[in-house]
Amino acid sequence: MTISRPLLIAGLIALTLAAAIGSILFGPVHLSLARMIAAFTGHGDRIATTILLELRLPRMLLGLGVGAMLGLAGAALQGYLRNPLAEPSVLGTSNAASLGAVAALYFGLAALHPVVLPVLAVLGALLSLAGLSALAGRSESPLTLILAGIAIATLATAGVSLALNLSPNPFAAMEIMTWLLGSLENRSFEHVWIAYPCIAIGGLLLLWDGRALDALTLGEDGAQALGVDLRRTRIRLLLGTAIGVGGAVAVSGAIGFIGLIVPHLVRPLTDRSPSAILIPSAIGGAALLTFADVAVRLIDTRNELKLGVVTAFLGVPVFLIHLMRERRLW
């Protein structure tokens, strides 16, 4: 079912645009189209302008950026580890980044300088990836990697809970939930400025190695024979994932499964080479997360649904299907 690459990318961009427009159109307050247009052309009333430019616009931008980063990281990790279940949240990277962000926020370190929050989130992600390669780096079985990921994710989750319990915060339970399920509620442009530089750097590092990822489908020896510097590729991939996912998680919390679902959705539409799915996964991730964030607002619950709940409902079936396929390797 391969379709031509320009067509695929154009289609995905169209979807993303639709999601972005939906994100601007829908919210708890109903605004008429005329009021919105007036607000965007600078003639709007104060309420509509504030809602659109200070609330919905940063939220949309974060949905796109975080989604793109998670989709891209999923595609790159699946290619590099040659494992269809690899993904930042499954491998514990997102939770570890949450732990870093929680430590920065709840022990007052983030107040020292705005850069502390993303730096600690990136450090958390980096540590988890280092731990992952130490635990499962040499193993051939995808199961080892997943188990190591579960161990790291559980440890990081426990760390988030512990950090919040230790911090003098009586609302620990509520805060833990936001960090582990993720949310784009109540974000402002400040958060955009935290996340986007990290996402840009992380994204560039991950896109760099498309050819190396293709070569790696022949195995490490084959890739080396083709002239791939495995050590540098590994460093770029780990750094790119840590910086990008760390920056994204620092503002959104750990949103799961986007990086798992999107590459699997776009892969059948491409020639299935790891490099070919990188950019489509990024665009698809942006669209999917932004759609999920619109769904969170449209599904009428008493309290706003957490983003991670929606993505988990979407992602777990995909995860299970692929886990079943791997059964012969257990």
Next chain:
Amino acid sequence: MASRIRIAALGLPLLALGGAISWASTDAPTPPSAGKPKRIVSINLCADQLVLALADREQIAGVTRNATDAEMSGESAKARGLPVLKNSAEQILAIDPDLIIGMPASRSAPMRALKGHSYNLLDLETANTVDEIYVSIRQTAAAVGHPERGDALVARMQAQLAGIGRSGGGKVAAYYQRRGFMTGTGTLIDDLMRRMGLVNLAAKLGKPPLSQLSIEEMVAARPDYLIVESATDKVADQGTEMLHHPALAGIPRISIPQAWTVCGSPAYVDAARGMARQLARFQDRTHAR
């Protein structure tokens, strides 16, 4: 230490409100036995404040964990040095109190664990208006054996409240807590607002006593004032961060320590006074313009 306390106190009104809704009890208080009780135990933060205000220090055998926290309790200074209970049935057994005051005492977790034992209990109702505060004060004063102190305290509060003007002028105010929780009607906050001559936004929108309002809805509702807990003046976590969203920057803020409003206590007067003072300041500014 100061910042620790501030963070620890963050959203007690929220919890207290939840309690206000679920504890609509009508149990009559048990009359105390003859003579003044000598080992009074309070098992509720709000009961602490009344006991501390009305009983002799020697009479008090135990207060709750947060009683000494200045951010949570209006009577924290008096609680210092008194035995602190950790909400455990064991400690109550060891003290063997002759009066247990709670809100209500009979349905609290430690009392349920001590079902087989009989204690002299005073079940206070959650006070949601100033008149209910007066009732609680009189009940507590009678139970601790000093009814005259209760009458004196009520008279003093009434006199002080009479001196505070209604400076709200029919403006709309919203009591906005962390994570966008808004306090509605039938609460002590609502009672304070009406005393000030303010209209509670929650009443205007027909919201329940505790509802969640997104920043977007708050911007659209455009209240004249936001009333916030002074503990949320500084960003401490995601929950307080949202109260500092730039979209809310244009709405004048009144900041009140939650120690004054979380419980129906004599500190109601301080809350009313603080609110009136800040309202007056805003009005001076608009007149000057």
